[in-house]
Amino acid sequence: MILAVDVGNTRIKAAVFEGDILVNNFVFVRKELQKNIQNILKKYKKIADLIVSSVGDVEKQLFLEFENDLKVHFISHEDPFPFVNCYSTPKTLGIDRMVLAAGATIQFPNQNRLVIDAGTCVTFDFIDENNNYLGGAITPGLRLRYESLHDYTAKLPLLTLDNPKGLIGKSTSESIHSGVVNGLVYEIDGFIDEYSARYSNFIIILTGGDTDFLAKRLKNTIFANSNFLLESLSQTFQYKNQK
Ligand SMILES: Nc1ncnc2c1ncn2[C@@H]1O[C@H](COP(=O)(O)OP(=O)(O)OP(=O)(O)O)[C@@H](O)[C@H]1O
Ligand SMILES: CC(C)(CO)[C@@H](O)C(=O)NCCC(=O)O
Numbered sequence: 314m315i316l317a318v319d320v321g322n323t324r325i326k327a328a329v330f331e332g333d334i335l336v337n338n339f340v341f342v343r344k345e346l347q348k349n350i351q352n353i354l355k356k357y358k359k360i361a362d363l364i365v366s367s368v369g370d371v372e373k374q375l376f377l378e379f380e381n382d383l384k385v386h387f388i389s390h391e392d393p394f395p396f397v398n399c400y401s402t403p404k405t406l407g408i409d410r411m412v413l414a415a416g417a418t419i420q421f422p423n424q425n426r427l428v429i430d431a432g433t434c435v436t437f438d439f440i441d442e443n444n445n446y447l448g449g450a451i452t453p454g455l456r457l458r459y460e461s462l463h464d465y466t467a468k469l470p471l472l473t474l475d476n477p478k479g480l481i482g483k484s485t486s487e488s489i490h491s492g493v494v495n496g497l498v499y500e501i502d503g504f505i506d507e508y509s510a511r512y513s514n515f516i517i518i519l520t521g522g523d524t525d526f527l528a529k530r531l532k533n534t535i536f537a538n539s540n541f542l543l544e545s546l547s548q549t550f551q552y553k554n555q556k
């Protein structure tokens with residue numbers, strides 16, 4: 314059994330895998346990391362490897378105490394990945410994006426793939442059918458859009474994510490919800506349309522904290538899986554072990 318841990322910009326997500334099967338998953342905040350991992354390890358005594366991918370500087374010391382009981386692996390740029398990295402600054406490419414690209418390459422062989430991760434940031438990653446990672450885009454995620462409207466203006470309130478009543482916002486709050494939610498939905502559909510004009514036949518994977526909220530609003534058909542990063546982390550580890 315393995316425990317995959319994704320240290321994101323806001324939250325930490327973890328999943329227990331038995332082979333390829335996701336047995337259970339967890340979400341927690343950074344300051345509760347150790348307590349949560351202890352509990353998971355107590356419950357699943359067969360866990361032998363803990364795999365960490367972190368978008369920040371790798372917080373090795375947070376995981377040190379577990380090294381007595383199991384092997385801790387930090388996924389890094391130096392690990393083997395199943396694609397050719399064509400990014401012009403490969404060392405600055407986020408580890409989360411590399412893990413997503415690895416998962417897409419392994420799970421969807423011999424086709425073009427677009428991975429959209431709707432988390433704190435929304436990232437787009439494109440891996441072509443020849444397993445070349447070409448790059449993509451980075452833009453603020455839903456919560457970040459609500460927060461930045463409030464943080465960088467005098468008058469705009471901080472709202473929490475909600476369904477827009479329609480296209481035309483008839484009040485301040487309706488205008489914000491329309492701008493943030495409809496805006497991101499049109500943005501994602503617009504990106505997909507532009508990729509479609511350039512590449513035929515590609516799979517679109519949507520993941521991240523806002524997967525379910527966005528999936529039902531997009532006009533394009535996508536493969537929605539909020540656990541895609543954790544599954545990809547487990548596959549990246551298996552790929553490394555086979556090398
Ligand atoms: N409890 C929560 N706390 C924060 N965001 C949440 C929560 N529940 C749902 N969300 C949604 O998830 C989005 C953040 O996604 P996610 O949790 O994947 O981000 P993250 O932990 O920063 O990961 P990453 O850095 O990989 O994007 C927010 O835009 C928000 O709308
Ligand atoms: C874009 C984020 C913040 C998304 O989590 C992360 O992948 C990151 O810090 N990336 C580094 C910059 C880049 O990917 O080019």
Ligand SMILES: [K+]
Pocket residue numbers: 430431432433434435436521
């Ligand atoms: K993200």
